[in-house]
Amino acid sequence: MRLLTTLLVSSCFVASAAAQSGSVAVKAAKIMRADGSVIEQGTLVIENGRITAIGGSDTEVPFDVLLNEYPTAVVFPGFFEAHSNSGMDRANENVPLAPFLNVKDSIDPVSFYFEDELRGGTVAIGVMPGNNTVIGGRGRVVAPSGMTIEQMTLSDDLGMKVAIGPKNGWSRSSQLAELREAVAKLNLDLRELGETLTYDGVVREDRKKAGVEDDDEAADGDMYDSAGGYIRFGDDFAGKELISEEDLDDTQRGMVDILNGDERLWVYAPSATDIMHAQTWLTAHGLLDNTVFVVRSSAHKAASLLAEMERPVVISGDLWHVQTNPITEIQTKTFAPLVLHEAGVKFAISSEEGRMGPDRLAYQAAMCMREGVPREAALAAVTTNPVDFWGLSDELGDFNLGADGTFVVFDREPLHAQAKVLEVYIRGDKVYDRKDDTRLQRLQEGTK
């Protein structure tokens, strides 16, 4: 079993590492970094999928690398969707406690969603299980390009979805009770298992002493072997050190991964109340440092709490929060990103429920600027911040040497109202060309 797991893990690793890896160089009128700074007449060189040089027009381009010139275009790292439930047929399994699920098994590579994202200049998407859950399963970072999930995967280690905000039809009390019960039940199971393993071990020792051969003792280790501290959380109990991964079922293993602190947790806490409950639960289990908060616009009321926790925040859904005074019926609109920015919260924008089609991340960043968020912070919310939350800052999000050779060619500044995506490259390979986008052409010409 352990051998098989190792094999699976290693094959996953190979799969994600062996994605596209082309070589290409571009000279463009402007190369715009993620922070909005611009290199006029810039050059970007990508070899074997990685950025090997960036600079002005005098930057040397190796003789064996294809050079593309865009005398009027702007080359930009592209947009990054921090957290999305799209691209899957359904975002959540019915069972509330499902740490064993993985979006890998649900992502549909030919979904129109990915095509639209690519067309709009989004180059990586953090696909997570939905929020209608208690523990939802694991997500991964994919590029919106490729016919198989392996081709799309940029990282298979995005983390686990935990929802503090109630599942559909549930109250907050049931949601939190389910979560507490899950942990309590795991602890109980582990204690029982520890006792059993301790007792079995004693029995076996006795049998050994009596000279009885054990048939079930395998050569490569078995359930009686000590796992050497597989369980690293909670109080000590009898037999704790004897428990290993193979002794547990999928749900238990997922829970142990969470409580051991091995998983990045995407904690869905839509409102200010939920954020408070999340803080209590996460702190009690020492998991706050692993947390990315997925909130909705009303969470601006917890801006100071979020700032105090210094944890990253993804704003999902509408950016505006509207509240109606129950007496006067007067409505007040609050622009959540501005409040979070002013409180010093590092945030990313998720456009999963946006209303505007493929280029909505660009629009939402523009919207942030319109409402007073500085340009740099607005751009970071759709580029470097999501990548940072994914733990992939070295590889994605900006034009750094050694990073993935991923970029988008726009015909003008990316946040401009009329900006068009001309070409998209992921790891040095061209994956989108507006000229070949037959569906877009059909939309532009109108189907007759």
Place this chain on the structure above:
Amino acid sequence: MIFSSLLITTTALLAQQSSQWAVDTVHLGDGQTMHNVLITINDGKITAVTQNADADDAQSVANAHMTPGLIDAYSYMGVDGATLEESRESTASLKLSNSLRFDAPAFGYASSEGVTSAYISPASMNVIGGLGCMVKTHGGQVASLFGDAGAAARLISDSAALKVTLGGDPSMGNHTGSGKWTTSYTARRPNTRMGTVWVVRREFYRALEYVELRDQGQVAYNADLEVLAAALSGDIQVRVQAREAHDVETALRLQEEFGWPRMLIEEATNAHKIAEMVAREHVPIVTGPAFDSSSRSIARGPSAAELAYAAEPGQICCEDYHAPGEEHVNESGKLELSEFALSLLPAVAPRYEAAPGLARGRRSEGSGSTPALPALLADASVKFAMGSAESHDSPLTESSLIYQARRAVRWGLDKDIALSLITSVPAQLCGYGDSLGQIKTGFDADLVLWSGDPLDPTSLPLVVIVDGQVVADNR
């Protein structure tokens, strides 16, 4: 006493002091742009538009742009709950303004996004739905005890146009049952598109007969038929809602039959398919929200990934059995497809829509719609304006009229044309071409000051002025 004080308040609101605005860039609304302009407002009207003039006390914001107040040519703002009398399928004389909620939040959302006037349409569940109205989004009397004075829509015409609906909406949900249920009070006609058209023809033929008898003094006054008669004579505009291309054709046929002098087609989601025909007939259009969540659409066909795969077949394989790039034999899990199977793949590969409702368009109609509709109509020289329908009901700025125009520009429409489609053209189409929709001497002082180019998504409406009064100030 109360009534007279109300009158005084209204008069006070309209009689504004004069003000002057010095603006860097002014989009006049008719497609023209002027720079360094001084605009003078007196008593709710624009009294002077002067270039390169100086005024010491003029208000000014650096690099700002000014446009006329935007005009939403087709909207459902304030239309809440049951506004149609569904006991009959033709209710020509019913006035929407009698049930409109003038202090609905939608008007506030719209005015804060620069919309100063709007045509409000009756809903589409009746074949002949009644009379729509024209409003200013600010300056009316609020019903709420706590509302600010003037923070409600102000009615400027209660009989702006007669609504006729073609297509699926008037028959949606109707049934006649079978057996004894055919006489049930829940049974309602029409049930089909042809039934809908039949009701239109029946009513207008009744109106023709009524006019003849009325002129001979042989018939009693009939409010509904009076309205239809006014539509026949051109005193009232006929607005026909038609989304599918064949519904638009039906509208054109009906106009030919009854000679409605002033017909306008609403929504026309698929009109690009017959744009030349519409242009030839000189029938104006008001588009619906091409891009809100229920009407976003996407052309059908294999996805780009499938097309790419068909052009350059890769390997379909499973990571659990091997690593990509590794040599495979059949036993290891590799799926080898023949040329023939590959050619079939785009057709058989499972496909999900990007979002529910996306491909189905607006209420299952207009499945072939495209966000490029405004650009395509402009290319075909169709006269049209843009409307937002239900979009302003939501506080989201993604829904606003200016956003619709931005999207249209992004999909190929000329910028100056786009601005005229939400200012001067809707003013003309709604019958206010000589008082609304342009920055011009003598026109209503409905103005919007933008922080930058109004079609740039980073631009904010800084100041919104309705009838000379500042109703939103974000400076």
